[in-house]
Amino acid sequence: DAKTTQPPxxxxxxGRAANLPCNHSTISGNEYVYWYRQIHSQGPQYIxxxxxxxxxxxxxxxxxxxxxxxxxxxLPHATLRDTxxxxxxxxxxxxxTGKLIFGQGTTLQVKP
Amino acid sequence: xxxxTQSSRYLVKRTGEKxxxxxxxxxxxxxxxxxxQDPGLGLRLIYFSYDVKMKEKGDIPEGYSVSREKKERxxxxxxxxxTNQTSMYLxxxxxxxxxxxxxxxxxxxxxxxxx
Numbered sequence: 001d002a003k004t005t006q007p008p009x010x011x012x013x014x015g016r017a018a019n020l021p022c023n024h025s026t027i028s029g030n031e032y033v034y035w036y037r038q039i040h041s042q043g044p045q046y047i048x049x050x051x052x053x054x055x056x057x058x059x060x061x062x063x064x065x066x067x068x069x070x071x072x073x074x075l076p077h078a079t080l081r082d083t084x085x086x087x088x089x090x091x092x093x094x095x096x097t098g099k100l101i102f103g104q105g106t107t108l109q110v111k112p
Numbered sequence: 113x114x115x116x117t118q119s120s121r122y123l124v125k126r127t128g129e130k131x132x133x134x135x136x137x138x139x140x141x142x143x144x145x146x147x148x149q150d151p152g153l154g155l156r157l158i159y160f161s162y163d164v165k166m167k168e169k170g171d172i173p174e175g176y177s178v179s180r181e182k183k184e185r186x187x188x189x190x191x192x193x194x195t196n197q198t199s200m201y202l203x204x205x206x207x208x209x210x211x212x213x214x215x216x217x218x219x220x221x222x223x224x225x226x227x
Contacts, residue, residue: 034215043116043202043218044155098217100204102155 004088009107011083018075020106022088025069031091033064034100036075037084044087044102047073078110115139115167116219118203125223131190133222135203145204145216146178146187155202161186162208192225200224 002069012018024033030066034049050054050071055062061074074083087105119134122178145160145171157170159178167178175197179187186205190197200223204216 041221043220044216045203049215089214100155100157104154 002088004090004103006086006088006103006106008013008104009109010110011097011111012075012078014080014110014112017072018078018082018110020073020075020086020108021087022072023070024088024090027090033062033071034089034091035062035066036087036089036102037082038087038105039084041079047086075112078108080110080112082108082109084108095099116205116217118190118201118219118222120222122223123127124227125190125193126161126227127193127195129193130191131193131224133188133190133201133203133224135186135188135205135219136184137205137209137217138184139189139205139217140183140203142183142208143180144180145187145202145206147202148172148177148199149202149221150199158188164208172184195226198226200222213222220225 001005032049033053035047036044037047038044048057048060050062050064064071085107087102089100118135127133143162146158147155149155156172158172158176159167159170159182161167164180164183177189200221202221203219206216207214215227
């Protein structure tokens with residue numbers, strides 16, 4: 001599975017959009033990009049995933065560049081409850097293992 | 113919503129004890145996973161199971177075993193607990209990984225301390 005690179009920390013003002021970048025320059029054609037977040041003392045929470053098209057759900061939007069070497073998770077109106085560690089993961093969608101490899105993630109601090 | 117329930121949030125055991133961590137999911141998922149999470153090391157896969165009575169070693173299986181007698185339940189067993197097994201343990205489940213729109217869903221974890 002390809003490796004990802006994320007900034008260790010970011011701040012965002014409450015009510016503003018939070019844009020979290022992720023580099024995955026060695027991604028293969030059949031690898032999906034997944035985003036999870038982990039709020040302190042809880043298990044990781046699935047947010048969104050995609051292959052090459054942009055995706056949107058009730059939590060966030062995922063923008064994947066045309067060459068698929070990077071992506072951005074967008075939380076459109078960040079709240080204090082969005083303060084968490086955000087993980088960008090790539091994995092093969094058809095892998096029998098299906099294991100997720102979590103890196104160090106980005107600690108997002110949403111400030112009032 | 114998918115619900116993955118781990119039997120204990122916090123657990124304290126002694127060195128040498130046999131420890132059982134239980135995980136139950138309510139979505140009829142084929143795949144279930146056990147990870148441990150340690151500061152600076154991220155999540156590491158211990159074991160996974162893709163069907164009842166089937167199991168596969170993950171990256172760090174030493175000192176652990178698993179049991180999957182029913183589809184909804186996946187147990188992690190520490191045969192003889194040691195202090196280096198003090199960690200946060202996370203269970204996850206998902207449909208078969210060929211189902212591309214179906215991610216893994218996690219429980220809230222069990223924080224295990226071995227004294």
